[in-house]
Amino acid sequence: MTSVAAAEATAGTASGRWGRRLGHLPTHVVVILLMFLWLIPTIGLFINSFRPSQAVQSSGWWDIIFQPSQVTLQNYQYVLGQSGLWPGFINSLFITIPATIIPIFVAAFAAYAFAWMDFPGRNVLFVAIVGLLVVPLQTTFIPILQLYGSVHIDIGPIQINNLNGQFLALWLAHTGYGLPFAVYLLRNFMGGLPREVFESASIDGASPVTAFFQLALPMSVPAIAALAIFQFLFVWNDLLVALIYLGAANPQNDPLTIVVANLVNSLGSGWWYLAAAAFISMALPLAVFFTLQRYFVRGIVGGSVKG
Amino acid sequence: MIQGRPRGVRVLAVGAVMMLVAAACSSGATTAPTSAPASAAPAASAAPASAAPAASAAASAVPAPSYSATAISAAQQYASTLGKIGGSVSVLAVWGGSEQAQFLAMVKPFEDATGITVNYTGTRDEPAVLTAGIASGQLPDIAGLPGPAQMQQYAAAGKLQDLSTMLDMNAYTSQTPSSLVQLGTVSGKLVGIFLDVSAKGQIWYDPKVVGDLASNPPATWSDLQTLITQDKSKAQAPWCFSVESGAASGWPATDVLESFVLHTQGPTYYNNWWAGKVKWTDPGMKADWQQLGQMVAQSYGGANRVLTANFANAGDPLFTTPPGCLFLHQASFITGLGQFANEQKLTDYNFFPFPAITPQYANAVEGAGDLFGAFHNTPQAAALMKYLVSAQAQTLFVGGGEFLSANKGVANYPNAMNQRLGQILSGATSFVFDASDQMPTPMQTAFYKGLLQYIQYPSQLDSILQNLDSVQASSYTTH
Structure with a gap:
């Protein structure tokens, strides 16, 4: 904003200013048009969430322009009235928050080590971890289900006979699934931090642990925030992983996605509630995104241009 | 600002750990609350049943089951x-x-x-x-x-x-x-x-259009054809038919074909068919495919709508004014789907069983x-x-x-x-189960695809059936 004003101030004559604005016009028109096109499905979904099921089934969302009187809250009423919805919302939080924090912490340690610590096999290990990005998580279901099933922990008050159905199962699974990308992103960002900072810290007697907590971590906040958004959205929107590790074993722990998917019955009727349900489940991720968005762009280009 | 940062991060870390601990504790405790509702339930058992209708009445679109x-x-x-x-x-x-x-x-x-x-x-x-x-x-x-x-x-x-x-x-x-x-x-x-x-293979209709056929149903397939000729002017087309159902598209057409096979050839032939003991190129089978082809040709919106409309909305044109079609072939569960869910049973729609084609198989019923x-x-x-x-x-x-x-x-x-x-x-004298559901998966998939292809290109029937024969030859071996 300020740079534009400065540019305009230096641009001088009024005709130059107008010419500049006109020059931007086609770009703006195209950008606005593209944004609108991009948003159309979401707008349609949003409008449909306020239309009665009969209308949704018989006409498109644009029908609201001709019949604005059809707006109703009954879909939201129905969805919010579902008994499993709030427990599902809470479960989603219980699943998502740890499943976001754990992989980020693990990845931050790993990224620091990969970026600034010298140890044999560093590059091979890093390539192996990044290579795991291409492994589809679906291939891991059966072995991990077996592994979880064979877990027997009996330490005083903590007794776990089968990890399937527990929140812990999902935290560990999402940590595993999220780590390759998290390590990759954070390593690139931390690798881009100025070497002098770490060298002078080391000369001043800082141990790697101090350097990590006092320097690397605080300087990587933008990348960590961006990563947090990715991981949070991935876990929040996840249906399949939750269904596999919780589904059959312990429906009390089912997250919102499973509850929402269950609004539809086996032959597909009830799908008209999904629009309203989608916006309810979207509310929290949107809030998270808007609070973290100023880090978002900074973080995503982080590591792409190394200084 | 710069000095404050690390402390902020440390606070964040401590907070994160605390949150983890809190979440872990509550996950460990989930087994306890689950058993609580059960023991508390007897006293409250009557409440949900009586509360449910009131809750769903608020959202008027939801039918309220009353037990x-x-x-x-x-x-x-x-x-x-x-x-x-x-x-x-x-x-x-x-x-x-x-x-x-x-x-x-x-x-x-x-x-x-x-x-x-x-x-x-x-x-x-x-x-x-x-x-x-x-x-x-x-x-x-x-x-x-x-x-x-x-x-x-x-x-x-x-x-x-x-x-x-x-x-x-x-x-x-x-x-x-x-x-x-x-x-x-x-x-x-x-x-x-x-x-x-x-129950599969019911013929659904709007009694306000074609009159009460529940108490006086067409007894045979040719009676139904006569009725269709008679009532031709009442709707744009005799049949409503559509087969889109995501990855399982085509199954509604298998149901129609199964009705024809069951009622022309009988239950024994039908059971041999899904078991892989009747060839797809069998002349009787081919005739049944052609019957289905005729239904497609007489369908509202033509083959295009048959292929692209979702099966749940297949019967929606029954209820438009003027009606798009007179009849819909579908199973009993259609009453909860599409426009059926918004109409009144008996007054707005009703059904009669699939009419007899070969008299001795009149009472055979297909179900799933x-x-x-x-x-x-x-x-x-x-x-x-x-x-x-x-x-x-x-x-x-x-x-x-x-x-x-x-x-x-x-x-x-x-x-x-x-x-x-x-x-x-x-009351069925012989009850058969959905044939396509009993076929081995490769056969079932090929069956769906074959029907979709036939609906689009009716002239390719012979090659479609030959292809199904070759799938049949390979897919039953493991069984």
Whole structure:
């Protein structure tokens, strides 16, 4: 904003200013048009969430322009009235928050080590971890289900006979699934931090642990925030992983996605509630995104241009 | 600012750890709250049933199932004979939405009477969950099975429990049509039961357009053709038909073809057909495909709509003014789908059974249903299985208005239409199960695809049937 004003101030004559604005016009028109096109499905979904099921089934969302009187809250009423919805919302939080924090912490340690610590096999290990990005998580279901099933922990008050159905199962699974990308992103960002900072810290007697907590971590906040958004959205929107590790074993722990998917019955009727349900489940991720968005762009280009 | 940062991060870290601990504790504690509702339930048992209609009345689009107090108390009485066992049983099925609500309403008296918590998970991805479960050994106690073919497979792998050790077999066999008992039996062992059945091959119509055909239905296929010629001017086309259903597109057409095969060739031919003992190029089979082709040619919107409209909305043009079509061939569950769900039973729509083509097969009925099997033989699972197949529980189940029962002891349906459908199922001289559902998966997929191709290119019938023959030759070998 300020740079534009400065540019305009230096641009001088009024005709130059107008010419500049006109020059931007086609770009703006195209950008606005593209944004609108991009948003159309979401707008349609949003409008449909306020239309009665009969209308949704018989006409498109644009029908609201001709019949604005059809707006109703009954879909939201129905969805919010579902008994499993709030427990599902809470479960989603219980699943998502740890499943976001754990992989980020693990990845931050790993990224620091990969970026600034010298140890044999560093590059091979890093390539192996990044290579795991291409492994589809679906291939891991059966072995991990077996592994979880064979877990027997009996330490005083903590007794776990089968990890399937527990929140812990999902935290560990999402940590595993999220780590390759998290390590990759954070390593690139931390690798881009100025070497002098770490060298002078080391000369001043800082141990790697101090350097990590006092320097690397605080300087990587933008990348960590961006990563947090990715991981949070991935876990929040996840249906399949939750269904596999919780589904059959312990429906009390089912997250919102499973509850929402269950609004539809086996032959597909009830799908008209999904629009309203989608916006309810979207509310929290949107809030998270808007609070973290100023880090978002900074973080995503982080590591792409190394200084 | 710069000095403040590390401290902020440290605070964040501490907060994160605390949150982890809090979450871990609560996850460890989840087992405790789950058992609490069960013990608290008996006192509150009447509340949900009476509260439900009021809650759903608020959202007017939702039909409110009303369960009769006598049905609830009968079910509870039966459940109490199973003993106060406690504990829990897990159930996995495809039912969601209103179906899930009706299943939970059915097991509520059971939970109250036995103290067993029923942990129900409904998901339309059940086959995926079950496949992973079978491979890893992490299975629910009781699960809906995707179909007879999968049931055979699981039973052969030794995963399914022998239900004769869990059920009261005398009661079960006397209350269930023998064809259904047979369908659930693999090499002499009962491994599958039907918790609900649907009647397939009904012809649906709007009585305001074509008059009351329920009490005076066309007796034969040619009578129906006469009727179609007579009423030609009342709608744009004689038939409504559409087959889109996502990855399973084409199944509604298999149902139509199955009706023709059953009623022209009879149950023996039909059963040999899905078993792979009748060739697709058989002249009788080809004639039935051509019958289907004729129906497509007479369909509202032509082959284009048949292929692209969702099956749930196939019958919507029945109710437009002027009507788009006169008749729709579909199973009993259509009443909950598309425009049917918004119209009134009997006054806005009604049905008659598929008319006779070959007279001696007039009473043959095709059906389908949700098969259930048990993967663990726990006392809780056995008690639930006993309860689920009982006439008392089934009466409660059908009271929701969406399901039909396989149990002969179920006499009270919530409305006259379901009553008639129930009678058709229990009164059938021969009952056959959906053919495409019993075929091996590659055959079924090829069958769906073949029908879609035929609807689009009717002239390719011969090559389509030849191709199905070659799939048949390869896909039954493992069976």
